[in-house]
Amino acid sequence: MACKKCVENPVIQLPNSNVNLCKNCFIKYFEKKVNKTIGEYDLIDKKDHIVVACSGGKDSTVLLYLLKKLTEKRKDVKITALAIDEGIKGYRDKSLDFLTNFCKEHKVELNIFSYEKEFGKPLDEILKSYNGVPCSICGVFRRYLLNKKSKELNGNKLATGHNLDDESQSIIMNYFRKNIKLSARLGPITGIIADKRFIRRIKPLYFLTEKEITSYAFLKGFMDKFTECPHDADSYRAQIRDMLNNFEAKYPGTKHSIITSFLEILPVLKEKYKDEQEIKSCKICDEPCSQEICKACQYAEEVVKNFTR
Amino acid sequence: MKVYIERTDEWKEVNAINVQEIFQKLKINPTTVIVTRNNELITENTKINDNDEVKLISVISGG
Numbered sequence: 567m568a569c570k571k572c573v574e575n576p577v578i579q580l581p582n583s584n585v586n587l588c589k590n591c592f593i594k595y596f597e598k599k600v601n602k603t604i605g606e607y608d609l610i611d612k613k614d615h616i617v618v619a620c621s622g623g624k625d626s627t628v629l630l631y632l633l634k635k636l637t638e639k640r641k642d643v644k645i646t647a648l649a650i651d652e653g654i655k656g657y658r659d660k661s662l663d664f665l666t667n668f669c670k671e672h673k674v675e676l677n678i679f680s681y682e683k684e685f686g687k688p689l690d691e692i693l694k695s696y697n698g699v700p701c702s703i704c705g706v707f708r709r710y711l712l713n714k715k716s717k718e719l720n721g722n723k724l725a726t727g728h729n730l731d732d733e734s735q736s737i738i739m740n741y742f743r744k745n746i747k748l749s750a751r752l753g754p755i756t757g758i759i760a761d762k763r764f765i766r767r768i769k770p771l772y773f774l775t776e777k778e779i780t781s782y783a784f785l786k787g788f789m790d791k792f793t794e795c796p797h798d799a800d801s802y803r804a805q806i807r808d809m810l811n812n813f814e815a816k817y818p819g820t821k822h823s824i825i826t827s828f829l830e831i832l833p834v835l836k837e838k839y840k841d842e843q844e845i846k847s848c849k850i851c852d853e854p855c856s857q858e859i860c861k862a863c864q865y866a867e868e869v870v871k872n873f874t875r
Numbered sequence: 876m877k878v879y880i881e882r883t884d885e886w887k888e889v890n891a892i893n894v895q896e897i898f899q900k901l902k903i904n905p906t907t908v909i910v911t912r913n914n915e916l917i918t919e920n921t922k923i924n925d926n927d928e929v930k931l932i933s934v935i936s937g938g
């Protein structure tokens with residue numbers, strides 16, 4: 567069966583449909599879809615300085631490449647790359663090498679901030695004296711630095727490589743754990759313009775599956791030998807992911823349905839939780855938080871002892 | 876034919892006429908991998924020959 571749109575050999579069957587596309591038609595389809603998401607949800611405004619959260623993995627690399635490409639003709643929009651070096655030997659050092667070369671080649675300014683410099687120790691060291699789930703502390707530190715550093719870089723938006731798979735997992739996880747309030751902060755664009763302490767977040771790959779993104783990365787030659795984080799990943803999320811993938815294989819379209827249904831109720835959720843919690847500023851670092859001291863400062867003090875900022 | 880599974884870094888000998896059959900025989904969920912033949916991306920219904928080099932590349936991002 568040839569490509570539906572031309573006569574070339576197909577390289578992919580689109581998820582949730584019988585449409586087969588060849589390399590060029592797929593690349594066009596993919597870029598159009600990202601562009602459509604940006605347009606429909608107003609992800610990019612005039613004079614935006616978009617900081618792209620990069621890991622050297624395929625999602626954020628594709629995101630960086632496309633944001634750069636799609637804003638090429640817009641002289642008022644600036645794109646900068648931001649990466650967090652958690653300090654994971656054999657994993658992040660490799661992916662950051664890849665990212666550094668990629669940014670050089672594509673002429674993007676790259677800023678790397680490390681846990682070691684910002685919190686006193688690399689993650690590998692931190693975990694020696696921390697008994698909880700690695701991803702909890704790692705996630706807190708990363709989210710913290712992403713928010714803080716993108717503001718310091720004078721960005722007004724933070725773009726992340728979250729895709730349809732990530733988002734549908736988060737939605738279901740929040741349901742299963744009765745954390746629906748957290749879902750009010752999902753969606754293709756988050757944050758309130760009025761609160762300058764939070765950088766607005768945008769997710770241009772929102773409607774694309776992991777499989778589509780990997781295919782795109784492969785066809786564009788952005789594939790490194792991607793490895794996995796050696797620390798026990800979030801096993802709850804992994805179980806939800808496997809469950810959704812099994813459902814998807816049996817009932818194609820499941821993940822798209824989760825997202826579409828969610829987007830219908832998202833405005834209601836946002837309205838409901840809009841001023842439920844007063845947002846304070848951390849007494850130590852001034853970053854936004856719900857208690858007196860933010861989670862990152864708490865962890866830094868408990869786990870990374872003898873470190874003063 | 877020989878099938879390479881990137882995620883676990885192993886080669887397996889599989890008897891199959893197309894990608895779908897490889898998935899069935901190796902019990903791999905098609906939504907979790909992309910498939911290449913001689914380093915070209917292919918779809919699930921693509922017919923394959925015994926001397927093709929087939930690779931299954933994981934789409935799941937780690938961390």
Ligand code: SF4
Nearest residue numbers: 700701704795797938
């Ligand atoms: S998998 Fe967990 S520990 Fe590893 S980088 Fe991601 S959040 Fe950190």
Ligand SMILES: [Zn+2]
Nearest residue numbers: 569572588591
């Ligand atoms: Zn075509």
Ligand SMILES: [Zn+2]
Nearest residue numbers: 848851860863
């Ligand atoms: Zn703080």
